[in-house]
Amino acid sequence: MPKEIRLPLNDDELISLKAGDRILLSGIVYTARDAAHKRMVEQEKEGIPFPIDLAGQVLYYVGPTPAKPGEAIGSAGPTTSGRMDLYTPRLLEKGLKGMIGKGYRSEEVKRSIVTHKAVYFGAVGGAAALISRSIKSAEVVAYEDLGTEAIRKLTIEKFPVFVINDIHGGDIYQEGVAKYKL
Amino acid sequence: MKEIHYQDIVEEVKEMCKKSNTNLGEDVYSAFRKALKTERSETGKEILAQLIENADIAKAEQVPMCQDTGTAVFIVEVGQSCHIVGGSLVDAINEGVAKGYGEGYLRNSIIYHPLNRKNTGNNTPAVVHIELVEGEHLTIHMTAKGGGAENMSDLKMLKPSDGMEGVKKYILSIVKEAGPNACPPLVVGVGIGGNFERCAYLAKKSLFRPLGIRHTDPEIAELEEELIIEINRLGIGPQGMGGSTTALDVKIEVESCHISALPVAINLNCHASRHQTITVN
Numbered sequence: 119m120p121k122e123i124r125l126p127l128n129d130d131e132l133i134s135l136k137a138g139d140r141i142l143l144s145g146i147v148y149t150a151r152d153a154a155h156k157r158m159v160e161q162e163k164e165g166i167p168f169p170i171d172l173a174g175q176v177l178y179y180v181g182p183t184p185a186k187p188g189e190a191i192g193s194a195g196p197t198t199s200g201r202m203d204l205y206t207p208r209l210l211e212k213g214l215k216g217m218i219g220k221g222y223r224s225e226e227v228k229r230s231i232v233t234h235k236a237v238y239f240g241a242v243g244g245a246a247a248l249i250s251r252s253i254k255s256a257e258v259v260a261y262e263d264l265g266t267e268a269i270r271k272l273t274i275e276k277f278p279v280f281v282i283n284d285i286h287g288g289d290i291y292q293e294g295v296a297k298y299k300l
Numbered sequence: 301m302k303e304i305h306y307q308d309i310v311e312e313v314k315e316m317c318k319k320s321n322t323n324l325g326e327d328v329y330s331a332f333r334k335a336l337k338t339e340r341s342e343t344g345k346e347i348l349a350q351l352i353e354n355a356d357i358a359k360a361e362q363v364p365m366c367q368d369t370g371t372a373v374f375i376v377e378v379g380q381s382c383h384i385v386g387g388s389l390v391d392a393i394n395e396g397v398a399k400g401y402g403e404g405y406l407r408n409s410i411i412y413h414p415l416n417r418k419n420t421g422n423n424t425p426a427v428v429h430i431e432l433v434e435g436e437h438l439t440i441h442m443t444a445k446g447g448g449a450e451n452m453s454d455l456k457m458l459k460p461s462d463g464m465e466g467v468k469k470y471i472l473s474i475v476k477e478a479g480p481n482a483c484p485p486l487v488v489g490v491g492i493g494g495n496f497e498r499c500a501y502l503a504k505k506s507l508f509r510p511l512g513i514r515h516t517d518p519e520i521a522e523l524e525e526e527l528i529i530e531i532n533r534l535g536i537g538p539q540g541m542g543g544s545t546t547a548l549d550v551k552i553e554v555e556s557c558h559i560s561a562l563p564v565a566i567n568l569n570c571h572a573s574r575h576q577t578i579t580v581n
């Protein structure tokens with residue numbers, strides 16, 4: 119049975135999460151993908167603060183399809199997280215506690231996840247219509263000019279994910295493959 | 301000489317774009333169901349069950365199964381005795397793509413230039429390959445090709461001495477490297493032979509063959525079957541979290557090549573293997 123967690127994540131929950139756990143997340147997450155990450159980190163170097171306070175928050179790497187009239191959001195599954203790796207350690211330094219995406223993270227990001235006590239969740243890549251059902255509202259909060267890549271605040275309810283990298287250094291991509299390799 | 305009208309092509313292409321993104325093909329759907337019975341990992345089974353439910357929702361609500369609604373890629377067989385009137389074939393395809401992606405609430409993922417990265421706003425231009433064939437028909441094959449799997453694809457000029465073993469080793473290494481990034485379970489498309497650009501095209505073309513249909517050459521068919529087994533022994537599993545379903549299928553296309561060459565291209569496709577074929581009359 120999946121475990122239900124209400125965001126923001128607290129320290130006890132973060133300690134209890136183990137790579138491979140099935141979780142249903144509820145609460146607030148923010149969307150950001152390549153272009154938003156690049157802008158946040160590059161503008162910060164020029165002295166412009168992040169448009170949202172990331173402390174304690176969870177980012178979802180997604181570029182949804184356009185919402186049909188009357189819908190909160192279109193189809194919204196995870197994109198490949200590795201493209202964010204260059205920027206992620208800085209966001210973790212600023213207090214980011216969780217990320218939802220799919221695919222491998224760099225060694226640097228994995229170390230950073232342990233150091234800053236954060237967690238990397240994987241949603242099922244390609245299950246975008248199913249995932250959208252657990253997104254109850256979506257509102258653009260920054261970088262509107264980036265279109266599908268704008269930063270959106272999402273209210274999610276029982277959003278299905280798996281723990282990929284935990285704060286103990288666990289990695290389900292390595293452990294899972296080792297277990298089923300013949 | 302048979303005439304085919306520009307506007308008819310636009311309409312057909314528009315519908316193909318919409319349908320490919322909402323209605324998962326029966327071949328892929330039944331491959332999911334089959335995999336659900338054989339998958340050894342509980343997590344893997346849960347993921348396959350989510351993919352089946354996702355396909356059901358997408359079809360029932362006519363929404364895209366994946367948010368990456370892809371690059372629209374076409375292989376068009378143009379009968380040399382047919383005549384297209386009212387405009388160019390490529391323009392008609394692009395107009396159909398723009399309309400289909402707009403009306404279908406599909407995501408526009410195409411940018412003008414790989415370096416300045418500004419979105420074109422209507423998912424065009426499409427990638428269009430034209431094959432001139434005998435006859436007077438116009439058959440359009442379309443796929444909405446996702447970026448995640450495309451990005452993990454690869455091409456290598458192997459040495460003839462690498463032989464069959466070298467080809468297999470290379471394919472397994474690329475699937476392993478792709479791991480979760482290409483959204484397994486995968487369809488692995490392979491092009492062997494031709495030259496540098498032809499083998500990439502062959503790999504792409506192989507992905508247009510429906511799942512479960514083997515190559516007509518028994519030797520190639522056997523290689524496809526061997527590779528399915530070997531890839532599924534890698535342990536990558538659904539979404540790379542471990543399991544016995546890494547490839548739903550392997551497709552290989554082969555072509556003659558130079559005495560000094562053994563080109564091999566691997567075009568990975570994710571489980572969102574979205575294809576449509578129509579013949580315009």
Ligand code: SF4
Nearest residue numbers: 244366446448483570
């Ligand atoms: S690789 Fe395929 S399933 Fe995964 S996000 Fe891209 S299009 Fe969707």
